[in-house]
Amino acid sequence: MPIGLKDRLVALIARKGPISVADYMAACLHDPADGYYAARPALGEAGDFITAPHVSQMFGELMGLWAAEAWARLGRPARVRLVELGPGDGTMIIDALRAAKAAAGFLAACEVWLIETSGPLQALQMSALAEADAPARWAAKLEDVPGGAPMIILANEFLDCMAVRQAVRVDGRWLERRVGVDEGGALAFVPGHPHQSVAQVFEEGAVFEWSEDLADFGRRIGDLVSRATGAALFIDYGRDAPGHGDTLQALRGHRKEGPLDNPGLADLTAHVDFPAFLEAARAAGAASAPIRRQGDFLRSLGIEARAEALALARSDRCDLIARQLARLAGADQMGDLFKVACIHSQGLAPPGFEAP
Numbered sequence: 001m002p003i004g005l006k007d008r009l010v011a012l013i014a015r016k017g018p019i020s021v022a023d024y025m026a027a028c029l030h031d032p033a034d035g036y037y038a039a040r041p042a043l044g045e046a047g048d049f050i051t052a053p054h055v056s057q058m059f060g061e062l063m064g065l066w067a068a069e070a071w072a073r074l075g076r077p078a079r080v081r082l083v084e085l086g087p088g089d090g091t092m093i094i095d096a097l098r099a100a101k102a103a104a105g106f107l108a109a110c111e112v113w114l115i116e117t118s119g120p121l122q123a124l125q126m127s128a129l130a131e132a133d134a135p136a137r138w139a140a141k142l143e144d145v146p147g148g149a150p151m152i153i154l155a156n157e158f159l160d161c162m163a164v165r166q167a168v169r170v171d172g173r174w175l176e177r178r179v180g181v182d183e184g185g186a187l188a189f190v191p192g193h194p195h196q197s198v199a200q201v202f203e204e205g206a207v208f209e210w211s212e213d214l215a216d217f218g219r220r221i222g223d224l225v226s227r228a229t230g231a232a233l234f235i236d237y238g239r240d241a242p243g244h245g246d247t248l249q250a251l252r253g254h255r256k257e258g259p260l261d262n263p264g265l266a267d268l269t270a271h272v273d274f275p276a277f278l279e280a281a282r283a284a285g286a287a288s289a290p291i292r293r294q295g296d297f298l299r300s301l302g303i304e305a306r307a308e309a310l311a312l313a314r315s316d317r318c319d320l321i322a323r324q325l326a327r328l329a330g331a332d333q334m335g336d337l338f339k340v341a342c343i344h345s346q347g348l349a350p351p352g353f354e355a356p
């Protein structure tokens with residue numbers, strides 16, 4: 001019988017010693033045989049977790065209108081690459097393309113690119129997009145998208161897959177937290193080498209997170225967007241100011257479980273450190289808009305008017321649409337927890353970020 005990811009990790013740790021939280025997270029998500037996204041991603045009501053595009057078609061529609069308006073502000077170039085990072089089952093891009101038909105000339109200018117590493121999800125996206133209003137192409141990384149045209153990039157719940165490292169405050173100093181094996185042979189967090197943390201937190205047991213992958217991606221996207229011109233929109237749960245805390249979270253069947261319980265069987269995420277991400281993009285030459293909360297952003301794109309129009313067309317669904325609106329934009333639901341950030345070329349004013 002093939003050995004599962006948990007047993008392989010235990011064997012690796014027994015051989016080489018504890019591994020970083022980032023290496024653990026990367027294996028859980030992307031191990032080619034048993035990583036969650038490589039082997040068994042399950043999005044939606046019947047799967048492990050729900051994302052905004054599954055809550056309501058309004059979310060993807062507003063992303064499409066945002067992209068069309070960004071294109072207009074770029075001067076309506078004859079060719080533009082519309083890129084989605086981590087498109088899941090393709091729900092958001094389908095809704096976005098349908099809504100973007102309203103912007104004369106936009107879809108004709110668009111070349112759609114989907115950046116996806118997951119084989120099973122890419123197959124779902126291909127069948128979802130078979131009849132789409134613009135032809136789509138796929139690539140495993142952003143750098144594989146050809147240059148020579150402005151880029152408009154959309155990414156919902158993509159950055160939370162970036163691997164984080166963690167340090168924990170023990171006896172008055174920061175030690176990197178690593179994943180080892182306890183006396184019973186189970187995976188366990190263990191303290192590692194001292195870490196020079198920048199966090200001004202002195203409470204025993206506090207956890208501080210940072211992500212080299214996120215900073216590296218921030219530099220790459222900042223460089224790309226500033227050279228190609230364009231705008232990249234990121235929506236994710238995360239912080240809009242520097243902070244600390246343990247945000248590593250595993251979700252399976254819509255339930256939280258311990259991050260070490262079932263490697264590869266659950267989705268594993270961490271809150272996005274937006275200030276660090278944007279700082280890396282700016283250092284590479286791009287500009288960034290002030291981080292907004294999802295609720296404020298969607299309201300400024302007109303989600304309330306869209307909900308009203310949908311409810312007028314389907315009076316039997318008024319209550320459902322009101323619940324969907326509250327879920328996406330309500331401060332007590334996704335509206336405040338999720339943040340929206342935009343990295344763009346110098347001189348562009350991205351839509352939805354104007355001062356209220």
Ligand SMILES: C[S@@+](CC[C@H](N)C(=O)[O-])C[C@H]1O[C@@H](n2cnc3c(N)ncnc32)[C@H](O)[C@@H]1O
Pocket residue numbers: 037041043051052053054085086087088089092115116117118121140155156157158161
């Ligand atoms: C949490 S799902 C979000 C899906 C979709 N955006 C949505 O909102 O429903 C994360 C998506 O990012 C993809 N992904 C994760 N890490 C990636 C990477 N390094 N490169 C490309 N895609 C990645 C996953 O396969 C999946 O499609």
